[in-house]
Amino acid sequence: MKDILSGNEAIARGAWEAGVRLAAAYPGTPSTEILQNIADYKEIASQWSPNEKVATEVALGASIAGARSMAVMKHVGVNVAADPLFTASYTGVGGGFVLVTADDPAMHSSQNEQDNRNYARFAKIPMFEPSDSQEAKDLVKTAFEISEEFDTPVLFRTTTRISHSKSIVELGERVELPALTTLQKDVPKYTMLPGFAKLKHPKVEQRIVDLKERAETLPVNRIEMGDPAVGIIATGTVYQYAREAFPQASFLKLGMTYPLPRRMIEEFRSKVERLYVVEELDPFLEEMIYLMDVKIDGGKNLFSLCGELDPGALARGLTAGGATGAEPSLLVEPAVEAAGLPQRPPTFCPGCSHRGIFTVLKKLNVFVSGDIGCYTLGALPPISAMHACVCMGAGIGMAHGIARVMDAEGDIKNKAVAVIGDSTFFHSGVTGLMDTIWNRGASVTIILDNRTTAMTGGQQNPGSGNTLDGEPASMVDLPKLVEALGVRRVAHIDPYDLAQTERVIREELDASEPSVIIATAPCVLEFRIKNEPWTIDEELCTGCKRCLRVGCIALNLVEEGETKLVEIDPIQCNGCGVCAQMCKLDAILAPEPVKA
């Protein structure tokens, strides 16, 4: 049977077919759908974890118990998970253990475009990279076999174009592995005291030597001879682009990209006239090939270190580097995008509870130390009221750092406010707040509690009261949690009430001790909340544009000659009334109450 699957769906299917028993993840684009699809396979215990470090530890525990297990995250999540990953490289595994990293070249939905292939070399573990959905599914199974054969975690690297591209996949059956009945105990293997770890390090180094040998014979690495005039070494989606751009060329197609098969690369070099290495982001393959003393005729000197490639860019780049045989239609320099068009950036949904908070923060002109989530869109015009955003949970610590060095006595514009969502707070904001309290800080933290992990599509979190599979679960009590950390000032606001929101934020900024403001309002998108639209009193509206400052796509300024008027699109409007609170002329009218 075959189906059209995205790379993420195929990885989930591959995990199921490989007999995986446990999968844990924290959501993050472009990785999120992997666990969401795994959750449909009831044979796999699957769960969201509060962050990627915990997800990795949960998966490692299951591996130690003997189960095939998987941890899944976006590229920056591996930074969070790096601590257990690097030492899991020393412990090795019980059941096979695969960590999936979904990288985001071009930063479609990310704060950086780090090349996580470097983690394989850094942690000294093997790595696989699929080039379409069929390979994604098949390589997951290979990854588990290699993990067990070499007693090592395996890094499985996908990119946005693999994760979110769909292609036809032949489906297989699940491997049934024996039930786990006895928990094995092995102190030197899993307890990384220095004495035991010192015994492990040489084994890790030998493992890479052994893996290099294995890479020579693994069928996922293969030479595909065509015209010997041009040879191309590639992996992942870039391999497909290269096939498109140079259909007659010869290829060394790599499915395992760390460590590399030296003899196969030397053999390929000897068979082709000109040899090129094509890859997105870092010269990861190129540097290793350079160290093998294999001469190449072009690599990163022909392409940017930034962003994605595509077939056209490949055709033009390699042709500039002396390669022949590019598809002629791809050599044409594309027309420039129509200039001067209004941009269409993502924005707060109509009715979103973040709009009111950011409208007030902009008015107060405080420094907003932000975080990762939908609310990061508060940095974009017309609101433009977020002044820093670095990584998950960073905003609270940064606000504390700012407060420790700024002499902000009395002047609100020199004060910093941390703004963080509920899921991000659970992920890694808690420790930042603990630091602020412990180190006698006084900054204000606003927790935007919309009851979900909204930006990635509405996943459960420790405050949701249910799990990935929808089962009821214990719910973190946010006010009690922050009180337990030592916060004495905990305020609650209705983020749709601008006057109250402003008054409370001002009060807390004036206080001489740290405070937490909790704004609880469920995500209108996730919980499908739809309120009656508001309307404009055309007699009163002067088109002054004050309401437009809230940045809502339901509002539209109409100019006809001398007449200026704001219209409200009744389909888009979600009845939150935030724009009406901006209007000084009371020209925005609430819907008539429905008569019983």
Next chain:
Amino acid sequence: MTHDSTTTNVLLSGVGGQGVILASYVLSQAAMAEGFDVKQSEVHGMSQRGGSVVSHLRFGARVASPIVSMGTADLLLSFEPLEALRYQHWLRPGGLLIYNAIKVNPSTVAAGLATYPDDIDARISAAWPNSRKVDATSLAEQAGTAKAANMVLVGAISSRLPFADDTWRAIIAKVVPPKTVEANMRAFELGRNA
């Protein structure tokens, strides 16, 4: 046809929430049902929040790249006029542009920071003389629900693709909510004949 005579390149563009992804799904399933190799690529994530959305679809005997290179699309199906203008340079010379007439204001226009162009139709017909504008929302309302506008547009592109009428209908019946099958079929029909 384009650089590869066996591959057809389609680009779909629109605004988050308009059903671009569902329409792409229908097209790719139809291609597979007709025995083609097919690849489709889209970007989720931040684009869901009212941002610009684009989906690449390629089918043929054997497809390598999942993305359509600029200047090589045979067809551009756009769910919104501004998003037609934004992606028109993806078309190959002589390619066909089909676009929805209904505007959706970007947040930059709603905020008064930019102006929605008032000459889109003229610019499109100057650059693409055989472009087709479809009033998908009106036709969808005629079919029973404005929400079926994406199936009107699927209908509009269907007559340009080598798939059987039954193939389209079988897939649409499978992917839309059961209660809306009839309205979506009517929407598809209206689009197909538009």
